[in-house]
Amino acid sequence: MNLPFTLDADTVWYAIGDGSLDKSAHKLDDYPRIIILVDENTHHHCLPVLHKLVPGLENCDVILVSSGEKNKNIAQSSYIWNELTRLKAGRDHLLLNLGGGVITDSGGFAAATFKRGMRFLNIPTTLLGMVDAAIGGKTGVDFHDFKNQVGLFVDPVGVIIEPLFLKTLDQLQWQSGFSEVLKYALIMDKDLWGKVQGKHFSEIEDWGTIITKASRDKIDIVRFDAAERGVRKNLNFGHTVGHALESYFLRTHNETTHGMAIAAGMICEAWISAKIFEFDAAHLVEIVTMIDKNFERFTFDESKIPLIIELMHQDKKMRGNKLLFSLLRRLGKATHDVEVSPHLIEDSLRYYFKGEV
Known part of the structure; x- marks a missing residue:
């Protein structure tokens, strides 16, 4: 087991490791209302886990979008904005992005542009999200099939990297x-x-250490160069x-x-x-x-x-x-x-x- 640790990095806090969600759940009490963004996969596999670990979130409104890179576009952003408007979301509320890179990218972008800035929190549920996409404040969507053509640098208030969600992944997502x-x-x-050289990803056992190392690598770089003008x-x-x-x-x-x-x-x-x-x-x-x-x-x-x-x-x-x-x-x-x-x-x-x- 990798014990959870927390890190306050300028305006963003991170909780990383087994039990990190439980350890950091009290931070969610800072917001008068939380709205959860999921796709059909995380709605089925991950939302019940979230509800079990943080029972107080069971009564939160949920916005459900379609999964996949092909849906990371302005049309999906517009749908999220419509739902936030329908739900009368406010700038002091929190959008909780529960999913992989598509969810954290598009959810962050939708929140950052809604009413000129609604706060958001990333809880990545894929390996890709945990070591890369959810960290660093890059939000955005694809446009005319060009990757991440429209977007903003906007930090989430926090990132919770809970390895328990990895149990929901198929081999294709591990590989990605x-x-x-x-x-x-x-x-x-x-x-x-x-630690990884010469191994197939399915042969690796100590994923907790590897996720911690990779996520810390990313955090260290973005703290030094948030706007990607140099080493980032x-x-x-x-x-x-x-x-x-x-x-x-x-x-x-x-x-x-x-x-x-x-x-x-x-x-x-x-x-x-x-x-x-x-x-x-x-x-x-x-x-x-x-x-x-x-x-x-x-x-x-x-x-x-x-x-x-x-x-x-x-x-x-x-x-x-x-x-x-x-x-x-x-x-x-x-x-x-x-x-x-x-x-x-x-x-x-x-x-x-x-x-x-």
Whole structure:
């Protein structure tokens, strides 16, 4: 068991570990009214757990939305705003986001924009949410199939990371979240890499320690660079290519998981890193082998590569006509704002699809 601990980080408090929900439930007494946002999955699997652990929430109003990245859009935001209006929600009330990254992203965005700012709390129920999406104040939705095109930096009042909710996950959701764990290990935490390297995610037993390490890595970075003007950009490793792939699959109505797309992005961007910074080729092999052990590769026609690169030009890291990447200088050390040529990006995608360039 990982004992819960609390951390007050500027305006956000965090409760992390087994029993964290029970330990921090008293903080909910600060709000005259709480409204809970769920999707159909967390409504069925997680809301009963929440009610059991915090019985005082049983009488709260619930807003139910559809799950999945394809529903993280302005239409869903409008529905949440309509429901908050119907329920006569006020700025002093609290929206409790109970779910994975789609719920915390879209719920945070809806709350932050409702009446110019309603407070919200994140209780992530997926591995991805616990180690990444719920932490750091990034809220937003997709727009015209472009990832996170509309959004705000707005912190929740708090984040409760209760590992008990992980018992509700299927293997696909475990896998998706594991990509972000690997990202932290690769960009900044060689000790974490040592704990997971060579393992399939299903073989890992001490998830409590890994979630604590990964979430603390994220908290440490966002405390230092909340607005993503410097070192926080390192967290985008794998995401320039990965988000373009996600957008591509959204357009083709063949939705994939965030984790699958980021895993593919990390292979491409590790290859680019090796080309630009000339780090040990053995480390590239080690990284790619680890990712391939845990994620199947996408297969589709090489003729789609120009479209994928075109989608990258909607990336938030674009400066002028320059595509800027966060890359690895070596295993455990990242850097950001690295300009990469379209030719090198094309070659990285060919490397991913063919295993050669």
